[in-house]
Amino acid sequence: EEEEEEEGEQGRLWDDWQSDEEDSSYDYLCLFCDLRYDSTERLFEHCTYEHSFDFCGIIKDLVLDFYGSFKLINYIRSQVAMNKCWRWDLLFKSITDLQNHLHAADNIKNDGKFPWDDELYLKPFMIDDALLYSFSNEEDEEDVGSAVAKEDILSELMNDGEVGEIYNSCHGILDTEKLQTSGCLDIRRHAEDVVNFFEKSESNGICRGGDNGESTQKRKDCQLTVSFANVVAREIKNVNEKYFSSYGSFGIHREMISDKVRTETYRSAILNNPSLLSQATVMDVGCGTGILSLFAAQAGASRVIAVEASLKMASMATRIAKDNGFLYEENNKGEEGEANHFSGVIDVVQTMVEELDKFRKIPPHSVDVLVSEWMGYCLLYESMLSSVLYARDNWLKPGGAILPDKATIFVAGFGRGGTSLLFWEDVYGFNMSCIGKEVMEDAACSPIIDVMDSKDIVTESTVLQTFDLTTMKPDELDFTSRCELVLKPTLEEVSAVAEPTVCWCYGIVLWFETGFTSRFCKEMPTILSTSPYSPKTHWSQTIFTFQEPIAMTSAKSCTENGGLIGTEWCPAARISSRISIARSSVHRSLDISMEITGISLDGRRRSWPVQIFDL
Structure with a gap:
């Protein structure tokens, strides 16, 4: 009876999902410009007459199946984003020049292959691209019969061992979040790539089969759907494995522990606030060597759950806790008939926090203090904060403490001294400034992680974004913020003497601070700063160079x-x-865009082209 109720509940959830999809209104973005349409028919009509691109005609002429059509859309979007002609691979200075160049397609194959044949284009170039789920036309749907059942797709999925394993993991994450929390958006979003794609494809008529059971067409379309999930799942798995295995390097942990600003700030916050840690249940997310767990045990915590995804580091953390007498382990040396005794307080669990329930049954909302050193370059690189929020929503008590509980990103403008130009102008007496110019062009596309000397900061610092870790939602990790930069008062005073002085701003520099505030650290609040005005840390600062100095x-x-x-x-x-x-x-990476406008004293404005950076 319980199984029947469970199956009935799953059916209702599936029906609810289908109803939600039917009620949603898609917003279809043109492949070549910023116009949007409420139907694929209008979109493709626009592409034909305005951009000389007959999507339906090309699909028919080239005999592209769903698999090939899907890749074609992603290929075109990737090319247009770089101002490149999708047919001839020509690079243009602007999107306007590209649009003026577009013409009807011919001789598309190169060496017998289409440019979009690469499996890379199975991955959506644009997040939530509605067109990918709705480009099949009515004629295509009339050619085939009844829909493939969801169970058929999932059955085909499970035949692929690698995808099946990840599918089960992703489905577990989604189910947990439906019942308990909005959860870890980054992990959830990639889980949805694996799970929801099958469901969206089935409900939109992409996977269709014949009328008589397991037809060839039905199985082929299922396999195409699984191929897409395979690419997404394998990429997520590979990125996670590389990410966690990179933290198996002892050199990284030595660098972090040797960072006195980092380690001593955490140590101070944990050891100097006895009312917070004494007899508390603590969870350490991403414990690494276990240094923060050791501090918590030293501060009097009654239990410390140390979660670490790297197998190598989890083993080391276990050994370190045991060598220092803090490992939670069973003691069987009691008298016969007596209950077993336990010693130590640190319990190291080798897993991602999103899968912790598989290894330890921790009561929901039973943790007093959540501690983690989750920060990356530019604060958010590596996307680990989402895991902390997942732990918060699942296990932290109402009113429980998070260390740190506040994070702020700051921004300021830097001058010529913050670039490499000065270095290349005099290399042992030789002028190599031509290299400096090339380096500056590259820097306008890629952020630089380096230490910025405070004397090279030419503007006042200002807040870009602030996060309250006790209340923020996972989707707040993606944000857009505005700020204004003005020259430092000291530079203004200098420029007011004699003739006006022009100061050149070559770009902006970002850094962050995390606060262990008096909200939880009542005896001794503290701040961890990566500012250019503070002692340097292993995070350095993140530098974004303008296309031209201002x-x-x-x-x-x-x-x-x-x-x-x-x-x-x-x-x-x-x-x-x-x-x-x-x-x-790209899992665990950041996309950063920067739009700059210079404003004169009388309010006139000049804007520069938007710059896109990948971190």
Whole structure:
């Protein structure tokens, strides 16, 4: 009876999901411009007449199945994003030049292959691309019969051992979150790539079969769906394995532990707040060597659950806890008939926190203190904060403490000294500035992780984004924020003397602070800062270089004229920045966009092209 009720509940969930899909309204983005349409028919009609791209005609002429059509869409989106012609691989200076170039396709194959044949294009280029699930037309649907059952797709999925294993893991994550929490968005989003794609494909008529059971077409379409999931699942698995295995390197842990700012801040927060840690149940997410767990045990915690995904480091953390007398282990030396005794408080569990329930049955909301050193470059690189939020939502008591409980990203502008130009201008007396120019061009595309000297900061610092870890939702990890940069007061005072002085801003630098605030650390709150004005840390700072330097001066000394804003003839009084940081479709990476506008004293503006960075 219980099994029947469970099957009935799954059926209702499946029906509810289908109803949600039917009620949703898709927003279809053009393949070549920013226009959006409410139907694929209107979208493809627009592409045909405005961009000389007859999608349906090309699909028919090239005899592309769903598999090939899916890859074609992702291929075109990837090419257009780089201002490249999808047919001739020509690079253009702007999207306008590209659109003026577009013409009807011919001679598409190169060496007998399509440019989009690579399995890479099975992965969606654009997140939540509605077109990928709805491009099949009515004629295609009339050619085939009844829908393939969800069970058939999942059965085919389970025949692939690697995908089946990951599917079960992903489905478990999604089920847990439905019952308990919105959960870890980053893990959940990739889990949905594996699970929901099958369901979306089935409900939208992409997977169709014949009328008589296990037809050839039915099985072929199921296999195509599984092929996509295989790519997504394998990529997630590979990235996770590389990520966690990289933390199996002792050199990384020595670097982190040797970072006195990092380690001593955590030590101070844990040891100097006895009312928080005494007799507390503590969870350490991503424990590594177990150093924070050892501090918690030393501070008087009654139990420490140390979670570590790296097999190598979990083994080391277990041994370290045991060697120092803190490992939680059963003691069988009692008298016969007596209950077994336990010693130590640290219980090391080798798993991702999202799968902790598989290895330990921890009562929901039973943890007093959640501690983790989750921060990466630019604060959010590596996407580990989402795992901390998952642990918070599942196991932290109402009103329980998170260490740290606050995080803030700061931004400031830097001058010429913050670039490599000065180095290349004089290399043992030789001028190698041509290399410096090339390096600057590369830096305008890729962020640099390095220590910025505080004397090279030319603007005031300002807050870009603040996170409250006790209340934030996982989707807040992706954000867009605006800020304005003005010259430091000291530079303004200098520029007010004699003739006005122009200061060149070459880019922006980001850093972060995490706070162990008095909300939980009542005896001794503290702050961990990675600021250029503070002692350096292993995080350094994250540097983003402008496409061209921007001239700045103070409002007091700015002489208005009709020159181009941001040049030495008309320096900007301030720089307005619109910065977006989002988790990339590449697991554990970040996509960062930067839009810069120079503003003159009289309010005139000049904007530069948006810059996209991958971290």
